[in-house]
Amino acid sequence: MAKVEAREQWSGQLGFLLSAIGSAVGLGNIWRFPGVAYTSGGGAFIIPYVVALLTAGIPILMLDYALGHRFRGSAPAVFRRLGKKFEGLGWLQVAICVVIAMYYIVILAWATSYIFFSLNLAWGADPAAFFKTDFLHVTDPAFTLVMDWSVFWPMLALWVLVFAVMSLRVRKGLELANKIAIPLLVVMFVALVVRALFLPGAADGLTALFTPDWAALADPGVWVAAYTQIFFSLSVAFGIMMTYASYIRPRANLIPTGYVAAFANSSFEILAGIGVFATLGFMAYSQGVPVSELKGITGVILSFVTFPTVISMMPGGPIFGVLFFGSLFLAGFSSMVSIIEVIIAAVREKFALSRPVAVAVIVGFLAIGSMLIFATTNGLNALDVVDNIVNNIGILTAAVLECILVALVVRKLPELQHHLNQTSTAHLGTWWRILVGILNPLVLGYILIATAITLVTTGYDEYPGEFLLLFGGVTVAFLLVASVIMSLLPWRTDVDRFTPLPLIPYTNRSGKEVSA
Amino acid sequence: MTPVAIAMMAVAVLIIWGGLAVSTWFMVTHPLDTSHHPHDDHDFDAAPAQD
Numbered sequence: 001m002a003k004v005e006a007r008e009q010w011s012g013q014l015g016f017l018l019s020a021i022g023s024a025v026g027l028g029n030i031w032r033f034p035g036v037a038y039t040s041g042g043g044a045f046i047i048p049y050v051v052a053l054l055t056a057g058i059p060i061l062m063l064d065y066a067l068g069h070r071f072r073g074s075a076p077a078v079f080r081r082l083g084k085k086f087e088g089l090g091w092l093q094v095a096i097c098v099v100i101a102m103y104y105i106v107i108l109a110w111a112t113s114y115i116f117f118s119l120n121l122a123w124g125a126d127p128a129a130f131f132k133t134d135f136l137h138v139t140d141p142a143f144t145l146v147m148d149w150s151v152f153w154p155m156l157a158l159w160v161l162v163f164a165v166m167s168l169r170v171r172k173g174l175e176l177a178n179k180i181a182i183p184l185l186v187v188m189f190v191a192l193v194v195r196a197l198f199l200p201g202a203a204d205g206l207t208a209l210f211t212p213d214w215a216a217l218a219d220p221g222v223w224v225a226a227y228t229q230i231f232f233s234l235s236v237a238f239g240i241m242m243t244y245a246s247y248i249r250p251r252a253n254l255i256p257t258g259y260v261a262a263f264a265n266s267s268f269e270i271l272a273g274i275g276v277f278a279t280l281g282f283m284a285y286s287q288g289v290p291v292s293e294l295k296g297i298t299g300v301i302l303s304f305v306t307f308p309t310v311i312s313m314m315p316g317g318p319i320f321g322v323l324f325f326g327s328l329f330l331a332g333f334s335s336m337v338s339i340i341e342v343i344i345a346a347v348r349e350k351f352a353l354s355r356p357v358a359v360a361v362i363v364g365f366l367a368i369g370s371m372l373i374f375a376t377t378n379g380l381n382a383l384d385v386v387d388n389i390v391n392n393i394g395i396l397t398a399a400v401l402e403c404i405l406v407a408l409v410v411r412k413l414p415e416l417q418h419h420l421n422q423t424s425t426a427h428l429g430t431w432w433r434i435l436v437g438i439l440n441p442l443v444l445g446y447i448l449i450a451t452a453i454t455l456v457t458t459g460y461d462e463y464p465g466e467f468l469l470l471f472g473g474v475t476v477a478f479l480l481v482a483s484v485i486m487s488l489l490p491w492r493t494d495v496d497r498f499t500p501l502p503l504i505p506y507t508n509r510s511g512k513e514v515s516a
Numbered sequence: 517m518t519p520v521a522i523a524m525m526a527v528a529v530l531i532i533w534g535g536l537a538v539s540t541w542f543m544v545t546h547p548l549d550t551s552h553h554p555h556d557d558h559d560f561d562a563a564p565a566q567d
């Protein structure tokens with residue numbers, strides 16, 4: 001039985017922290033949070049948002065840290081070490097990363113192109129037509145292999161960049177990329193926000209975002225929106241934080257680091273909310289309409305149609321465009337490499353591959369797959385459907401199963417709590433076990449079931465049923481088949497020969513010794 | 517901006533950015549003890565398999 005190379009490690013706490021923040025801060029922070037907050041109670045949204053952060057986001061983040069750090073492996077290795085029959089849950093999380101990686105790179109390719117388009121405002125007078133027709137050559141939703149070369153070439157270049165970063169291993173690749181990207185992202189985005197705040201109409205945009213609609217707090221949908229936002233924003237329960245935590249040295253201050261990473265992620269969301277709505281306020285001012293009448297304030301359309309429209313209106317627009325699309329690229333790229341690392345770690349451990357071989361095989365596979373599916377004239381439609389399915393069904397399923405498995409099936413929460421507490425200078429109480437074991441399966445399970453029922457009964461957006469069935473169905477089938485087949489294949493490393501750190505007594509904050 | 521919008525923006529900033537400041541302060545002022553620890557010598561591969 002082969003033994004995989006000695007486990008790689010971050011250079012220290014800062015390297016891990018920046019990489020964890022880089023993974024959490026992604027496209028959703030910039031293009032999803034502001035719109036969700038605005039449509040879910042405005043200023044009042046801060047209440048369900050903070051409640052969701054404290055009761056779901058941070059507890060599940062700590063669960064991922066604990067699993068990855070205690071069982072020191074990729075997602076499949078971690079779940080196998082909980083019990084051989086649970087390995088499939090790890091592969092489900094890896095399969096989710098495979099799907100996300102394939103379409104995430106496309107958005108990065110768009111952002112990269114738009115950095116250059118910003119220089120001469122290449123989208124002209126009609127950014128919507130430019131994006132869909134001139135740039136993406138979007139056709140009606142249907143499977144096609146007709147390539148969109150204006151997306152293909154940037155994608156190819158980005159895959160080469162991903163290959164280079166992943167080849168350089170954890171410290172010189174992932175960690176260094178994040179140590180460059182995150183400070184640069186903060187500087188660029190703060191510059192963008194400051195500029196936006198001085199635009200005429202910015203105050204109206206902020207008034208629209210922060211004026212509270214207290215009645216919204218009585219709407220369960222607003223609370224669901226808050227939990228969903230926090231949950232997806234933190235990149236939990238699909239292997240990333242588990243894999244990253246497995247690269248932390250045995251002695252690590254996990255709990256304080258987790259709090260910093262979680263609040264840093266949310267801090268960036270608040271900053272994005274201010275920047276995006278100050279900009280939208282300027283757009284409304286320029287068009288002579290109230291902010292409430294603006295369309296396209298979230299997601300792909302916000303970034304690639306609404307923002308180009310605003311950029312064309314403002315003095316110094318090209319610089320603003322470079323800052324915005326550059327920020328989008330940096331936020332997305334630091335998340336992208338974390339997603340790929342989940343796959344590489346899992347495949348390396350299962351098949352005893354060296355890192356160069358694993359990187360070449362996986363990046364090659366993902367590159368070809370992503371181009372055949374998403375670099376086509378159907379790319380935007382396919383991305384929309386696959387993203388919806390993998391997030392709302394795939395990740396939520398993985399999260400609910402992870403909580404139920406750890407809390408109720410193998411009953412490892414007390415052990416994991418002790419592990420976190422004995423390695424950290426801050427401690428988690430019984431409340432953590434209640435949140436992970438009871439509240440989160442209930443809340444996330446409710447959201448999952450409600451979403452699945454809506455998808456089945458009313459479909460998604462205005463896509464034809466057969467198109468949803470093709471791309472949504474294939475996505476679900478891939479997740480299931482990959483998790484079953486991969487767990488049936490034999491391990492070529494001695495994954496079961498593993499002893500976690502011994503549990504030793506620690507002294508809690510009130511000075512009492514807590515025995516193992 | 518209206519007073520209520522300013523107030524809610526201040527609340528959001530105070531809670532979230534304040535949370536970041538407090539958690540960072542705690543992490544920096546409560547580092548791990550760097551003296552030798554039994555976990556430093558732990559060999560994860562040494563023992564027989566667990567199930």
